[in-house]
Amino acid sequence: MNKEIRRHQVVIVGGGAAGLELATYLGKKLGRKGLADITLLDATHTHIWKPLLHEVAAGTLDETEQVEYLAQAYRSGFLFRLGKMDGLDRENKQISVAPTLSEKTGEELIPRRDFQYDTLVMAVGSVSNTFNIKGVDKNCRFLDSVAEAFDFQQQLVETYIKSHVSRKTKLSIGIVGAGATGVELAAQLHEVTNTLAMYGLDAVKDVQITIIEAAPRLLPALPDRLAMATQRQLINLGIDLRLDCRVVEVTKEAIKTHDGELIPAELKVWAAGIKAPDWFKDLGGLEINNINQLVVQQNLKTSDENIFAIGDCAACPWPGHDANVPPRAQAAHQQATTLAKSIVNRVKGKEELVNYVYRDYGSLVSLGKYSTVGNLMGNLMGSVSVGGFIARVVYLALYKMHQIAIHGYYRTAMLTLSNLFRDSVYKRIKLH
Ligand SMILES: Cc1cc2nc3c(=O)[nH]c(=O)nc-3n(C[C@H](O)[C@H](O)[C@H](O)COP(=O)(O)OP(=O)(O)OC[C@H]3O[C@@H](n4cnc5c(N)ncnc54)[C@H](O)[C@@H]3O)c2cc1C
Structure with missing residues (x-):
């Protein structure tokens, strides 16, 4: 049988x-x-x-x-x-x-x-943790999935176009949460805005990006010195940083803080913790x-x-x-x-389960074309602050490790090369 x-x-x-x-x-x-x-x-x-x-x-x-x-x-x-x-x-x-x-x-x-x-x-x-704060689910965007990220991108482009045509609206974007996600998103949006202005959508030069954070400082995973350097950089870019500021409600038009202030925001992103x-x-x-x-x-x-x-x-x-x-x-x-x-x-029928021990190799935050900062952890050297080119290379290495795990070395090398060629031909900004 x-x-x-x-x-x-x-x-x-x-x-x-x-x-x-x-x-x-x-x-x-x-x-x-x-x-x-x-x-x-x-x-x-x-x-x-x-x-x-x-x-x-x-x-x-x-x-x-x-x-x-x-x-x-x-x-x-x-x-x-x-x-x-x-x-x-x-x-x-x-x-x-x-x-x-x-x-x-x-x-x-x-x-x-x-x-x-x-x-x-x-x-x-x-998924994002909204802490049951009133209006967040209804009025904020989240970056929990690819679909949500593409949705946000579409709304962003449409808002830019409306701003440009009407020349009335000053575009305001509010980001709640100054962890790596909020900070990296703010820098990327700033870079995109500048590029679009260069392409002729000049009304969007009026964009105001505000980051709101309940803690007294940004980037909790990074040492004070790096967080301060990042803070200075964001302020230099004209990004409004509200630290020590708790959000109590989000409405269609604005983000309401614990002291009753209403921060106007046409686009609102929630990046303040996970569950x-x-x-x-x-x-x-x-x-x-x-x-x-x-x-x-x-x-x-x-x-x-x-x-x-x-x-x-x-x-x-x-x-x-x-x-x-x-x-x-x-x-x-x-x-x-x-x-x-x-x-x-x-x-294979063996009982043995391997114990997992977390190895913290440090944290890196990319501010798009402006800079990358972070700290690297090593067994011998402890925590070392890095910035500039080295930080950028290490930041990219984390993604490369993921690509290697799923594609292998050869295909990852080919993908990296093809992206390099692509990027040298035209700047990637999706406008539809
Ligand atoms: C914008 C952003 C920036 C970040 N930057 C960094 C960074 O710089 N460095 C860093 O270390 N970490 C960063 N993180 C965190 C990092 O992305 C996560 O820690 C990591 O992706 C977790 O991996 P995961 O496999 O647990 O979950 P995910 O990568 O989120 O994958 C979960 C998968 O489960 C699927 N799924 C969900 N629900 C179901 C269901 N019910 N049935 C079937 N499938 C389901 C989803 O479609 C998804 O494919 C960032 C996160 C965000 C959102």
Whole structure:
């Protein structure tokens, strides 16, 4: 009798900085060799590395940086399935996936489905935390997904055009949150505005960018000296910085602060902290923390033997620190690499799970063409402040590491070269 052998089913939910790297590695290591079925589920068709989203929003990065999940799956030996997970049945070891609807017509394309797993990895990332502040959900834009970043970019262009034609409106942009996302977005928007003015949309020279931050200083991940240098640079660019300023409400026209001031803002972006998605509150009773992240042990295992979590949606202890591992791309990359080893062991029948230890290589913030600043951490040298060319190269290296993990060295080199040629021919600013 020809009895088909059932392979170990690894299901990874979320193909972001962490999930796509993990699926690619496991596809090559296990999927291609027929040792396990590796399935990646994502709510969208394509992947863009999330730290690039502020460039998408400003229009300085276009679709060419997107990775098609289906093509990546074909090349790397895993299966890709399109859909949004919305439920978990731990007893029967299956996840449920909501029906997929056509974006244009709303017609059901794929009906509700379940997927069986032996090993489940949750890697769905995070969403903006609005702290239930009145009007934020309704009136602010978020940079949580590629679709939102493209939406913002379109609204930006339309607002620029309206400003230019009417010559009446002074365009105001309010960014809430002076972490890396808010600061990088402000610098990119400033650069885009100048370039558009150069192209002839000169009315937009009147743009006013305001960053509002509840803490007394910007960029909490960077040392004081670098934060101050960045602050000076932003002020020199004419960006209005409101520190120690708490937002209490956002209306259609303005951002209201704790002292009653109304800061006018036609475009409003919320970049003031993250949380894991709210549907985690009811995820088969798995343990979560106060921002919905799945609590994991040092080996990235949740309170269920067969379920792991990596990236922003995981609350992983950071030994020696009074905090969890921060929600950063470098942590997502490292966790994917560590968990890959544990899953290979599991599939091969070994019990051994590898412990994850976060290695903080420092933080870098890019102010577009103006500068890049940050600190690098090394075992021997401690924390070293960097700026200028070196900082720019290291900043780019983080993305290159992600590209290498999914494309390999050769294709990453080719992509880098083709982008260099492209950029030397014309400046990338998306105007539609
Ligand atoms: C604008 C911006 C700039 C940033 N800059 C930096 C930086 O300079 N340096 C740094 O270290 N970090 C930076 N970060 C943080 C960094 O991007 C995240 O820490 C990292 O992307 C987390 O990776 P992840 O895999 O956990 O989640 P993500 O990369 O967000 O991927 C999550 C994936 O899950 C999918 N998904 C979500 N819900 C579902 C569902 N229900 N079903 C199926 N799929 C789902 C999404 O479509 C997505 O593909 C930045 C973030 C932003 C937003």
